[in-house]
Amino acid sequence: xxxxxxxxGKKFNSRLIVGTGKYKNMAECAKAIELSGADIVTVAxxxxxxxxxxxxxxxDYIDPKxxxxxxxxxxxxxxxxxxxxxxxxxxxxxWKLVKLEVLGDKKNLFPEMIETLKTTEVLTREGFKVMVYxxxxxxxxxxxxxxxxxxxxPLAAPIGSGLGILNQVNIKIIRKQTKLPLIIxxxxxxxxxxxxxxxxxxDGVLVxxxxxxxxKPFVMAEAFKNAVIAGRQSFLSGRIIKxxxxxxxxPTKGII
Numbered sequence: 001x002x003x004x005x006x007x008x009g010k011k012f013n014s015r016l017i018v019g020t021g022k023y024k025n026m027a028e029c030a031k032a033i034e035l036s037g038a039d040i041v042t043v044a045x046x047x048x049x050x051x052x053x054x055x056x057x058x059x060d061y062i063d064p065k066x067x068x069x070x071x072x073x074x075x076x077x078x079x080x081x082x083x084x085x086x087x088x089x090x091x092x093x094x095w096k097l098v099k100l101e102v103l104g105d106k107k108n109l110f111p112e113m114i115e116t117l118k119t120t121e122v123l124t125r126e127g128f129k130v131m132v133y134x135x136x137x138x139x140x141x142x143x144x145x146x147x148x149x150x151x152x153x154p155l156a157a158p159i160g161s162g163l164g165i166l167n168q169v170n171i172k173i174i175r176k177q178t179k180l181p182l183i184i185x186x187x188x189x190x191x192x193x194x195x196x197x198x199x200x201x202x203d204g205v206l207v208x209x210x211x212x213x214x215x216k217p218f219v220m221a222e223a224f225k226n227a228v229i230a231g232r233q234s235f236l237s238g239r240i241i242k243x244x245x246x247x248x249x250x251p252t253k254g255i256i
Contacts, residue, residue, distance in 0.1 A: 003232065003236070005039075005181065005203055005204050006181065007097070007129075007131065007150060007151050007181050008097055008129035008150040008151075010068070010097065012039040012040060012068070013037075013039055014036075014037045014038050014039045014040075014225070014228070015198070015203060015204035015205070015228050015229075015232060016036055016037065016038050016194070016204065016205060016207065016224055016225055016228045017038060017040045017041070017042065017070070017183065017204060017205070017206040017207070018032070018033050018036050018038040018040075018041050018042070018206070018207055018208065018211065018221070019041070019042045019206065019207065019208025019209075019212070020033075020041050020042060020043055020044075020058060020062070020208075021044060021074075021208055021212065022208060022209055022212035022213055023212045023217070026058060026060075026061045027061060028217065029061065029062070029212070030061035030062050031218060032211055032212070032217045032218055032220075032221040033062060033067070033221070035218050035221040035222050035225070036211065036221040036222070036224060036225050037225045038067070038225075039067060039068060040067070040068045040070050041062060041067055041068070041069060041070065042070045042071075042072045042099055042206065042208070043058065043069050043070065043071055043072065044072055044073075044074040044075065045071050045072070045073065045085045045086070045088060045089045045092075064093070068097070069093065069095065070095075070097060070098065070099050070131070071085075071086065071089035071093070071095050071098050071099065072098065072099035072100070072101060072133075073085045073086060073098075073099070073100055073101050073102065074101060075103075076101065076102055076103065077102065077103050077104070077106075077112070078102065078115060079102060079115045079118050079119040079122070081102075082100060082101075082102050082115075082119050083119060083122060083123070086098050086100070086123065086128065087126075090128075096127060096128050096129055097128075097129045097131070097150070098123070098128055098129070098130060098131065099130075099131045099132075099133065099153070100116065100119055100120060100123065100130050100131070100132050100133065101116070101132075101133035102115040102116045102119055108158050109158055109159040109160075109186075110135065110155075110158065111133055111134050111135055111155070113134060113135060113137070113140050116132060116133075116134060116144075117140070117143055117144060117147060120132055120144055120147045120148065120149055121147045121148070124147060124148030124149070125148075129150040130148070130149050130150055130151075131149070131150055131151035131153055131181075131183070132144050132149045132151065132152060132153055133153045133155070133185050133186070134152060134153060134154050134155075135154060135155060136154040136155060136156075136167050136170040136171060136174065137154075137170070138170060138173040138174050138177060141154065141174045141177070141178055142177060142178070145178055145179075145180055149180060150180065150181075151180055151181040151182070151183055151203075152174065152178055152180050152181070152182050152183070153182075153183045153184070153185035153206065154170075154171065154174060154182075154184065154185065155184075155185060155186040155187055156171075156184050156185075156186060156187035156188055156193065156197065157186065157187025157188075158186065158187055159186040159187065159209075160186075160187075160208075160209040161186075161187050161189075162187065162188070162189025162190075162209065162210060163187050163189060164187065164188060164189055164190070164193040164196070165184065165187070165188075165193060165196055165197060165200075166187070168196070168200060171184070171197075171200050171202065172200055172201070175200060175201040175202065181203040181204065182201070182202045182203050183202060183203055183204040183205060183206055184197040184202050184204075184205045184206065185205075185206040186206070188205060188207055188210050189210050190210065190223075191220070191223035191224050191226070191227035192227065193205075193210075193227075194207065194224050194227040194228050194231060195227045195228070195230055195231035195234070196231065197231065198227075198228055198230075198231025198232045198234070198235055199231045199234050199235050199239075200235075201235055204228070205224075205228060207224055210224070211224060
């Protein structure tokens with residue numbers, strides 16, 4: 001596909017990013033990712049096995065030479081923890097393209113935006129390319145852009161909730177005002193949610209729970225792949241103007 005996702009100067013064929021958590025096992029995870037067509041997978045640094053040789057390694061199932069690993073700070077509730085986690089990721093694998101999330105509470109898993117903004121500023125000064133999980137606040141999105149973020153990743157709904165995009169208006173505003181890649185992150189529940197996100201002009205979506213916890217994760221992975229493609233094509237095609245009056249499809253002239 002010529003219409004590629006570009007983040008921090010890197011080009012990706014797929015606009016679907018897939019998480020690696022919540023699957024029954026790594027084999028299922030790898031198969032779902034293959035069927036999704038994703039070029040990027042998020043990896044919680046705290047879940048990566050780097051010491052126990054008796055436990056499976058994610059890299060044995062998902063080849064980092066073929067798929068881009070996106071280390072994230074899942075489970076971090078302070079700037080200090082997030083910084084330490086991503087610096088460790090850089091030491092382990094040389095990763096500079098990272099996903100930052102600093103959570104505010106353990107119940108709702110909303111982002112703590114003051115800590116998130118502060119951490120973004122530090123990471124960008126250190127040379128990281130930061131894709132930032134954030135709330136859907138257009139003002140905060142602009143501040144993150146000014147802080148040097150490489151991508152804005154507002155939640156659609158609480159992580160793992162499956163509620164879909166709850167505030168389309170804010171997403172439209174963020175899309176209109178930012179030049180950064182806009183990627184919906186968290187809360188999608190079914191393939192049509194991804195299509196809606198893409199039709200709103202988002203550059204991509206990140207999905208984990210909706211695939212991993214589906215009754216048929218392999219089928220859902222393919223569904224999301226197709227939904228993202230369809231939504232992007234729909235957005236690029238330019239939808240018709242909405243009206244409250246009908247307009248006949250058949251010609252009204254020359255009727256016998």
